[in-house]
Amino acid sequence: MASSALRARGVPVLRHPGQGDPEPPEILHLDLNARGDLFRDGFLALENVTDADDLATIRSLVAPWLDGGSHLRRGARARDLGGGPNAPIHEVTNLTRLEPRLLQTRFFRRAVQTTRALYGPSARLMFDHVISKPPRNGKATAWHQDCAYGHSLTFSARRLHWWLPLQDAAVENGCMQFVRGSHSGPVLPHRRIAPGAHSRTVSAPFDQSRVVACPLPAGGATIHLPKTLHYTGPNETDAERLAWIVQVGVRSRLPMLL
Numbered sequence: 001m002a003s004s005a006l007r008a009r010g011v012p013v014l015r016h017p018g019q020g021d022p023e024p025p026e027i028l029h030l031d032l033n034a035r036g037d038l039f040r041d042g043f044l045a046l047e048n049v050t051d052a053d054d055l056a057t058i059r060s061l062v063a064p065w066l067d068g069g070s071h072l073r074r075g076a077r078a079r080d081l082g083g084g085p086n087a088p089i090h091e092v093t094n095l096t097r098l099e100p101r102l103l104q105t106r107f108f109r110r111a112v113q114t115t116r117a118l119y120g121p122s123a124r125l126m127f128d129h130v131i132s133k134p135p136r137n138g139k140a141t142a143w144h145q146d147c148a149y150g151h152s153l154t155f156s157a158r159r160l161h162w163w164l165p166l167q168d169a170a171v172e173n174g175c176m177q178f179v180r181g182s183h184s185g186p187v188l189p190h191r192r193i194a195p196g197a198h199s200r201t202v203s204a205p206f207d208q209s210r211v212v213a214c215p216l217p218a219g220g221a222t223i224h225l226p227k228t229l230h231y232t233g234p235n236e237t238d239a240e241r242l243a244w245i246v247q248v249g250v251r252s253r254l255p256m257l258l
């Protein structure tokens with residue numbers, strides 16, 4: 001979907017010049033409008049963050065680790081986020097520790113440098129994970145705020161969460177959806193989606209009229225803030241939906257105020 005069509009749907013979007021650029025810069029220039037959108041809405045859609053070659057490289061580096069994970073090590077973990085055997089959402093955490101070549105990809109370098117341009121030179125990788133939704137997986141990633149997952153997240157307010165789909169992302173295969181402005185409210189109560197499950201879901205009501213879906217062509221990404229309420233729907237297509245998520249920020253000793 002073109003930027004103009006996204007804007008018409010109310011998605012704040014920034015289009016990077018992309019492959020036509022003779023020397024694409026490491027930093028995506030988030031101009032004042034884009035920064036305004038990000039901090040007003042709590043998220044931003046970016047087009048042309050990276051190119052097809054880089055996506056293919058990322059896919060080839062990620063794919064070998066998505067087979068169940070008995071060989072994972074160095075803090076990388078495989079788990080299911082779906083909460084039940086018949087509704088899989090496969091996740092592998094901290095993949096960059098196993099596959100450091102991911103740190104050299106164009107997307108990763110841009111995510112880090114762009115976050116540094118916004119939050120200062122000490123911004124660094126905090127966490128990364130890969131999430132696979134198999135064809136017709138039948139399960140959404142529940143509405144949640146990332147902050148609800150851990151104390152450490154509330155101690156790094158200067159943090160951007162980059163969500164890179166490794167193919168086109170649409171509502172039908174589970175693109176990101178956000179609640180506009182939810183980052184400026186409190187961290188809402190959450191509960192586990194099922195007894196013993198890792199995944200959490202918000203348990204307080206929220207304003208459904210503020211939900212914005214962000215379909216993106218491959219090469220685009222979204223960024224959101226740690227308190228922004230978000231969700232991805234079930235994958236209703238015949239192809240896998242794969243995303244690599246990279247959280248970059250500055251650790252602080254003060255709890256999040258905003």
Ligand SMILES: O=C(O)CCC(=O)C(=O)O
Pocket residue numbers: 131141146163174230231232243245
């Ligand atoms: O990719 C997904 O399905 C969900 C991603 C997400 O919610 C997150 O990274 O916080």
